[in-house]
Amino acid sequence: MSETHRVVAILPSDDLDASESFYAKLGFEVVSDHGHYRILADGRGWHLHLNRVPGWPGDVEANPFGLYLYVEDVDAAADRVRALILAPGAPERKPWGTYEFAVSDPSGTLVRVGRVLA
DSSP states (O other): OOTTSOOOEEEEESOHHHHHHHHHHTTOEEEEEOSSEEEEEOSSSOEEEEEEOTTOOSSGGGOOOEEEEEOSOHHHHHHHTGGGOSSTTOSEEOTTSEEEEEEEOTTOOEEEEEEEOO
8 A cells, every 4th residue: 555645535624633532543643733634543444533613513414424434343342332323223234235324523523434345
C-alpha cells in the first residue's frame, strides 16, 4: 500500500471530544490535534479527520455521511461498542457478502464495521 495514494474521510463534528471518544472505542487515536481539526488513525490503515463545525448537524437524523471500516475481527470491534449497535443481533451476515454491524457516531454519521465473507 502506498502512503501517497489513499483516501481519507473528513467528517464535520459539533463536539470533537465526543467524536474522538466514540472513534477511540473503535481503535482510533489522535495523531495530530489542531484544536478545531483532529487527525485520527489506528496504526493499521484507518485514517479519519474530524473538523469542528459548530451546530453540525442541525438534525442528527439528517446527517448524510457514512463510513465503512473493514476489519479482520468484526466480533472484537463489536464488543467495544456493543451498547451502540443499531440492529439487535448484529454483527450478522448480509446478503451482499459481508459480516458486519452498524453504529451511529455522535454527529449521526452511519459507521458500518465489517469484513468480506470468503
